[in-house]
Amino acid sequence: MGEVMGGPGVSEDAMVVLRGWAGGGGPLAVRARVVLLAADGLRDAEISRRLGVSRQTVGTWRHRWQSAGLTGLEQRPRTGRPATVDEAEVVARALLAPGGSGASRAVARELGLSHATVAAIRRRWGLGAAGAVPTRPPLPGADVWVMGLYADGRRAVLLAGTRPVSAPPAAVATVIGEDVLTGLADGLEAVRTAAAPAAPPPAAPDLAAYLAEAAAHHPDIALHAITLWDTAPQPPSTARVTEHRLPANATWRSFLRAVIALDSTSHPESSRRVYLDLIAALGRGARPVRWLRESVAGHLRPPHRAEPPAPSSSGVNQIDLGSxxxxxxxxxxxxxxxxxxxxxxxxxxxxxxxxxxxxxxxxxxxxxxxxxxxxxxxxxxxxxxxxxxAAAHALGLHIDPEVLTAVVIDLDGAIVCTRTRPVSADIDPGEFVAQVVALGREALDRARGAVREDGFLGIGVAVPGPVDIASGTVLGPPLLSAWNDLPLLYLLKDHFPCPVIIEKDSLAAAAGERWIGRDRRARDFAYLYLGTGVGSGLYLNGDLYRGVSANAGEFGQLCAITLGRTGPDGRPEMVPECNPPVSVPEFAARRGLRTGAGSRTITGTGSTAAYRAVGRAAAAGDPAAVAAIRAVAEAVGRGALGLVDLLDIDLIVLGGPFFTDDTAGYYLDEIGRVVNEFPTARRLRRVEVERSVLSAEAAAVGAASTIFHATFTPRLRGRDRR
Known part of the structure; x- marks a missing residue:
């Protein structure tokens, strides 16, 4: 055959080997020629015609080359059931394959197994039917969660959890991906092969302490310690954790991949973020590795069975759009x-x-x-x-470090009722969730007469970022340290049997602006949300731009970089101007503004009250108050300038609870000046800076609007969140 100069996915070293095989005889020559012709861009039918083999043969060797490279071509087809089958590898391949539960034949072809063998393994592992993970002894049921990992070089123990009560099978979701599974296995292999003292200790106190800690951390979950490898004496048993060994037909690497794929496929809250945290723990170099995930007990328990609020939150069949x-x-x-x-x-x-x-x-x-x-x-x-x-209504909940807000709005964006409740930033998470639920139920109860029984579409929740949308987890926003890794979405779903969507507050505000703004917002724009922190929401090309992790719009980082404010380690600082209720009173106090009650400065009344006092002073013409607001507005404008230059947009919308009537004019003037004087393309466009059409409850109204947006907005790529 002619000389092949390389092709997509084929390295020069591999090309040398393939050409050598192609020039020889036997089965390897045919396999190499299939790959070489495919690298030239030929289709399977043309390769089949040239080489005189079936299209199925061509497809088999192309697939093996793509999945295993030269090693895959060296494998020979095997007939019948092989003597040893790595069952965990079958599970991992099945869950990673496109189509999930329908991929048995593809997995069988890839691994050289019979379809009946793969189907039997899937049944034993509970993929598509009731079963049990076949450890020794077996785990009780196939509904398995990965709860932790311990590794110290001599031993590795995977901590799994199972539901204490039976539950309906979850719908198969998208797994976390081959890259994450490979990264986890490689990270654990690095721990296993790291140098260790020659003489192992007679016991394993670290592991025993870890298991005791895990039992205390997850008190409502049945825990199982599965030993992946162990070259030291066994630790003493822990009463709350049962011990298991690997199944006979699995390596530790394939078993780890299989159980994590099983977990992430069945449980949306077991997202990439959870396992990226584990990869980070494996890579820190600290030994032993003692990783525990956040507690999921709240949504492993049977769901809350209280009577649903009125109006019914079961959804609307007649508004379910068909096209x-x-x-x-x-x-x-x-x-x-x-x-x-x-x-x-x-x-x-x-x-x-x-x-x-x-x-x-x-x-x-x-x-x-x-x-x-x-x-x-x-x-x-x-x-x-x-x-x-009146055809449809939705409830919006906004979680802010200082206040909880609940609104019920109709399809036109009109507010039916509003309820607020102050909250402390250091509140206990359990009490916090209870307050959110109570406020939501109060708003729904007040809206009882205005909302049709069959017209309630669901609940939107706006939270400060960052947030893991896949698992509905608030990841520790800077001003809410007590709510770190709080699985808010699934805790709320225990109380509200209806669709619940969680969104960053700035993105929710942008969704509300688009929905309620109608034709005034039928174009690309950036929404700057002035709350307890400044965030941005982007509406681009007819839809919200959420980014890969749905955390687009971290405006504070952009401001810090634009202003050149970084710490000694190069990390962008938390810019004080991006927290208006704190920075505005402080700046005003430095310029000599006082409350008028003796010598007490404006900062003595609390951030929200102090901010509003400065706003009133600025409206009355006080130069210190005006200068303070303009200083903050100028810094925010510098960040907005970065958005304008990056995205080439011509509309900035300002809103949020601290974009008040007293301060609005200063923000509009100063930000408008910055984004029009300094952009690179300033000769080609005029950037408009406008007030939001939303009220001070912008994030709550926006959160409710996300329900309408998900239900009614035409999007060709579907309505999933990613």
Whole structure:
């Protein structure tokens, strides 16, 4: 065959080996030629024709090359059941394969096993049927959580948890990925091969202490210590933790991959973030490794069975939209306010017949209502339609370091009721969740008469970032240290049997701005949320931009870098200007502003009250107050300048609880000046800086709007959060 100069996915060293095999004889020559021709871009059918082999053969060797390289080509097909099968490797491959539970044949082909063998292994591990993880002795049930890992070079113990009560099987979700599984196995291998003292100790007090700590940390979960390897004497038994060995047909590496894949596939809260934390613990160099994940006891217990609040939170069947085009029609009506069917067809490109059919369906379900007829210059009068605000409602919850806010809004964005409750930043997490639940139930109870029984769509929750959206976990926002790694979403789901969406507060505010702003916000914009901290929410290309981890918009970091404020280690500092309720009173006090009551400075009244006092002073013309607000606004404007230059946008929206009437003019003027005087492309565009259409409850209203956004906004790539 002709000379092959390389191709995608084939290194030069591999090319040398492949050419050598291709020039020889036997099965290796055919396999090498398949890969070389594939590297030249030939399709399977053409390779099959040239080499005189079946397309199935071509597909088999291409797949083996992609999954195992040269080693995969050296493996020969095996007939019948092999003498030894690594069952854990079968499980891991099955869960990683596209389609999850439907990938048995692909796994069998890849590993050279029969389909019946793979199916039997899947049954034993509980993939798609009731089973048990086959350790020695077996784990009680296949619903397994990875709760911790201990490793000290001589031994490694994987800590698993099982549900204390039976539970319905979870829907199969996307696993964490091959890269994370490989990183975990490689990290543990580095621990295993690290140098250790020649003489092992007679006992393992560190492991015993770790197991006791784990039992105290997870008191409501059945814990199982699975020994991955052990070259030292066994530790004394721990009453609360049962001991297990690996299954006979599995290596520690494949078993680790399988159990983690099993966990992450069955439990959305076992996300990439959890296992990236474990990889970090393995890589820190500290020995022994003693990793425990956050407690998941709150959502392992049977769900709370209290009577559901009124209105019913079971969702709406008649508002369950059946097509992308229905969402397109609703979006057109929402942006216009009132619009005729002909205008909808003109704006959307849909046919008149399609628009009429969809409009009839939405009118029947109460999503749209008709207005009075318009006289036409020719033909019959036209009847415009609009959204029916009462057709759907949602509850929005905003969690702030100082106050909890709950609002119920209708489909038009009108607030039905609002409830607030002060909260302390150091409150116990259990009490905090109870207060959130109580406030949400109070708001729903107050809205009882206005909300249709079948028109409640769900609950949106706005929280300070960073947040792990996949597991619904608040990861320790800077001003809420007591809420570190709080699995808020799943704790709330125990109390509210309805759809619950968790979102960063700044992104939620941007969603509300887009939904309620209608045609005024039908373009790209950045929302600057002035709360207890300044955050940004981005609306780009017709949708919220959340980023890979749904944590886009960390505005404080951008401000610090723009202002050149970094610590000795190079880490961006927490810029005080990005916390207006604290920085504005402090700056005003430095300039001599006082409360007027003796010599007491403005900072003595608490951050929110002090901020509002400075705002009132600025509105009255006090130069110290005005200078303080302008200093903070100028710093925020520098961060906004970075957004304008990076994204090439021409609209900045300002809102949030500390964008008050007294201070709004200073923020608008100063930020508007910065983002228009300094951008690189300032000759090509004028950046508008506008007030938010939302009230001070912007994040709570935005949180409720995320429910409408997820239900009604047309998005071709689906409605998942990533």
């Amino acid at each position: 992308f085009n229905e969402c397109v029609v609703i979006e057109s009506v929402r942006l216009s306010g009132t619009i005729t069917r002909g205008e909808i067809a003109h704006r959307t490109g849909l046919t008149q017949q399609s628009v009429s059919r969809i409009a009839r369906s939405l009118l029947d379900r109460g999503v749209l209502v008709e207005e009075s007829q318009r006289r036409a210059t020719s033909g019959k009068p036209r009847t415009p339609v609009r959204l029916c605000g």
